[in-house]
Amino acid sequence: MKTDNVLEYDTEEIVAADKNCLWHHLKPHKLFEMQEQMVIVEGKGLMVTDIRGNEYLDVTSGGVWSVMVGYGRDSIAEAVCAQMKKMPYFAGAYGTIPAIKFAQKLLEKLPRHDKVYFSNSGSEANEKAFKLVRQASRISPERKGKYKIMYRDRDYHGCTFGAMSSTGQAQRKEDYGPFLDGFVEFPHCCCYRCPYDKTYGECNIECARKVEDIMLEEGPETIGGLIVEPITAGGGILKPVPEYFPILQEICKKYDVWLIIDEVVCGFGRTGKFWGHEHFDVDPDIITMAKGLASSYEALSATVVKQKIYDLFLCDPSDPETRLNYFRDISTYGGCTAPMTAALESTRIIEDEDLVENSRVVGEYLLEKLKGLEHFDSVGDVRGQGLFAGIEFVTDKVTKEPVTEAQMAALMANLLAQGVIAGRTNSSFHGLNNVMNFAPCLIITKEQVDTVVSAVSAAIEKTFK
Ligand SMILES: Cc1ncc(COP(=O)(O)O)c(C=O)c1O
Structure with a gap:
């Protein structure tokens, strides 16, 4: 009927x-x-x-x-409805009001970062970060050959092939290989099941220091990025000890490796601060996010970078040598306006209701x-x-x-x-x-x-x- x-x-x-x-x-x-x-x-x-x-x-x-904000939020539905009637979509190669406003809002929340790239899922946001590392290793004289990505055992970064290649969860990967070249695993940081059988206080934070040894074995001149969750989510709720991130950051700085923090789960207040990485003394080069962005009333993800990274992709269209050095990536649904509208309203609720x-x-x-x-x-x-x-x-x-x-x-x-x-x-x-x-x-x-x-x-x- x-x-x-x-x-x-x-x-x-x-x-x-x-x-x-x-x-x-x-x-x-x-x-x-x-x-x-x-x-x-x-x-x-x-x-x-x-x-x-x-x-x-x-x-x-x-x-x-x-x-994040609970079910049944009429104001999100109403904001989305009004935007959909006015302008539902235009490709991300152009600006739309919701995209611009939400990018502004994100940068307000991340004052040390400068540019926002929208897509649709956490996996995709991480893929963008990996593509930036790979492309930079070809187009930037200072980063030549730095194409590998390090990732941590027990962390999860998504279901696409790059994201799976950077995921440290054996059962999620089993039967789906071969994975991408150039992904290197390092041990997890779960004190309850310390990979080095040590006890916090007498361990010299081995789990973080080992990263440098693995980097040296691989050749730091080949490593371009290192991705971690601030607090491992699906891998069992693992919060690193306070010393962990400063050590990781120092190693990344020493070998000019971009530190990528995956805030897909921890972002937007989940851990009692707006960002998960705010619990630690750390300043990531790239931050990826999804899930809580629009409280899942709509699908949205973002890859946020510092100016120094964006600048590597500025090129002169009239120079035949470098004219293709811009980020040649597109995400069709990264141009939908409903997700950013939902995200703006969800973030307003998070702020107004504390x-x-x-x-x-x-x-x-x-x-x-x-x-x-x-x-x-x-x-x-x-x-x-x-x-x-x-x-x-x-x-x-x-x-x-x-x-x-x-x-x-x-x-x-x-x-x-x-x-x-x-x-x-x-x-x-x-x-x-x-x-x-x-x-x-x-x-x-x-x-x-x-x-x-x-x-x-x-x-x-x-x-x-
Ligand atoms: C930390 C983390 N990163 C990335 C992803 C992938 O996000 P999506 O499922 O939106 O692709 C997830 C999904 O659970 C996640 O937990």
């Missing part, structure tokens, strides 16, 4: 069509035959409702930590409450920063043996049964997908945190009784 509303639906028909037509992200499809998948139809604040009318308290900000401060204050409360679960034998480590926290589950606190996949799955199901949607490390590492994570919308209250922590406590008791 033809209706006026293209989204009008019949519940059973939609549930069947979900099973028959949709290829869900990061899901083993055998699950479809065993259980009905949740179809989310509505959201308000932190609450989401599925097609059967069940309500859940979502502490994942939409599954992948990106709906949500970064809420992230700091309620984040401290969340961490304190989660640490109250450390008495459980299965809770190995609780860590986090701002509204971003994780619990690592183990079968033995001394050996730190991770819980099994079946135990982890049961734990998540027991939590969901109480109406709480949390996240977890998912198909990232062999044997180490044992971290439950919490990244609620920045509007969460202390009362909602209490509800979440009680539910987690009950789920632990039920799973490991």
Whole structure:
């Protein structure tokens, strides 16, 4: 039957069509035959409702930590609607009002940076950074041959081939190689599972210092960029110690390697400061971002660089030698105006409602409450920063043996049964997908945190009784 509303639906028909037509992200499809998948139809604040009318308290900000201002923000929808009626799209080779205004806003938030390049996803924002490194290694006499990118074990940078080549998560990469040449891995910085079996205080921050050794082995004259997350997200919520970034920065400066910080998850208040890297004494050359930019009401990402990088790509169109030295890259949807409009309004909300401060204050409360679960034998480590926290589950606190996949799955199901949607490390590492994570919308209250922590406590008791 033809209706006026293209989204009008019949519940059973939609549930069947979900099973028959949709290829869900990061899901083993055998699950479809065993259980009905949740179809989310509505959201308000932190609450989401599925097609059967069940309500859940979502502490994942939409599954992948990106709906910063919560669901149901009419003002974002209205701003986007007005802009779409006026001018929905024009290619990024030109300016549009939303693109210019949001670029201005970003640079206000990043006073040491100078130029903003828009695209559509975190993966793409990172690809742009890698392309800048590669092109600079060809066109700049000072950077000749510096084409390699270093990346860290346990970090994630996306699903495209460059992004996967720079990702330190074995299960995300398995079966998809060969990857790109010129990507070099270095060890992670997780103190709980120190790659050097050392203890903080007596370790000389080996995890950071080792980067120089690896660089020297590779040949620093071949290294152009080094990418890291400020706080590793999908890799298990890993915050480096304070000394870490200054050491990394010094090594990068010494060998003229561009430090690229991936703020895709940590940006826009997630960790209790506007940017994740603000927790550390560090000044990146390139910053990439996505997810929280427009609170995922629209798809938007950006690659932000310092003037010195932009200047390398200035060229004289009349000089046959250098006329192609500009950044020859395009992203069709980088010209959509709705994403920047949504981003402007989402950022206004973050500022006007002081949500970064809420992230700091309620984040401290969340961490304190989660640490109250450390008495459980299965809770190995609780860590986090701002509204971003994780619990690592183990079968033995001394050996730190991770819980099994079946135990982890049961734990998540027991939590969901109480109406709480949390996240977890998912198909990232062999044997180490044992971290439950919490990244609620920045509007969460202390009362909602209490509800979440009680539910987690009950789920632990039920799973490991
Ligand atoms: C730190 C980080 N960088 C990049 C990406 C890739 O972003 P996208 O999925 O938008 O391509 C992700 C996605 O989860 C991420 O966590």
